[in-house]
Amino acid sequence: MNHLNIAVVDDDEDIRGYTKALLEKEGYEIVTMASGDEAIEKIAENDYDVVLTDLMMPGSADGLAVLEAVKKKDCTIPVIIMTAYASIDSAIQAMRMGADDYLCKPFNTEELYLRLEKIGRDKEQREILDGTEQNKAQAMHDLQMMVAKLQHKFNRLEQALTNKNVDMEKRLNKALKILDS
Numbered sequence: 074m075n076h077l078n079i080a081v082v083d084d085d086e087d088i089r090g091y092t093k094a095l096l097e098k099e100g101y102e103i104v105t106m107a108s109g110d111e112a113i114e115k116i117a118e119n120d121y122d123v124v125l126t127d128l129m130m131p132g133s134a135d136g137l138a139v140l141e142a143v144k145k146k147d148c149t150i151p152v153i154i155m156t157a158y159a160s161i162d163s164a165i166q167a168m169r170m171g172a173d174d175y176l177c178k179p180f181n182t183e184e185l186y187l188r189l190e191k192i193g194r195d196k197e198q199r200e201i202l203d204g205t206e207q208n209k210a211q212a213m214h215d216l217q218m219m220v221a222k223l224q225h226k227f228n229r230l231e232q233a234l235t236n237k238n239v240d241m242e243k244r245l246n247k248a249l250k251i252l253d254s
Contacts, residue, residue: 082126109134128156
């Protein structure tokens with residue numbers, strides 16, 4: 074099962090429906106949006122693992138505006154630009170703005186699957202690294218606590234052993250009790 078939550082943004086209802094059905098069949102969670110304006114609003118309110126957006130859409134927000142909104146919210150969210158009007162210039166502009174990929178419509182479904190699988194693997198690796206970082210942080214905290222406890226015990230031992238008002242045997246017995254605690 075693929076565990077990516079994907080936003081599909083396209084003004085063409087047929088493409089939205091086809092892409093949604095295609096990806097849901099593969100186990101992806103899909104949310105569709107009919108315009109760039111709607112996408113920008115929903116992206117601000119929700120979290121998505123991937124945004125798949127058409128480049129050219131009517132209204133005040135095209136695919137590049139969607140891309141910009143996604144990257145402002147979280148630059149690690151992959152954005153794949155789709156377009157039926159592919160050009161080298163638009164591809165370069167999209168990539169410069171932070172697009173992770175660029176697909177020409179009609180897109181090859183296997184190509185899309187491969188790209189999403191790679192994004193899924195990358196997400197899993199980031200989650201593993203995040204978990205490792207959390208484990209390291211917890212281990213460091215535990216180590217700092219142990220050092221603090223040992224320092225406290227050492228200070229008590231030093232006081233017990235250097236107390237000149239108590240004879241040596243009593244000092245040693247107190248030091249042994251501190252070590253046993």
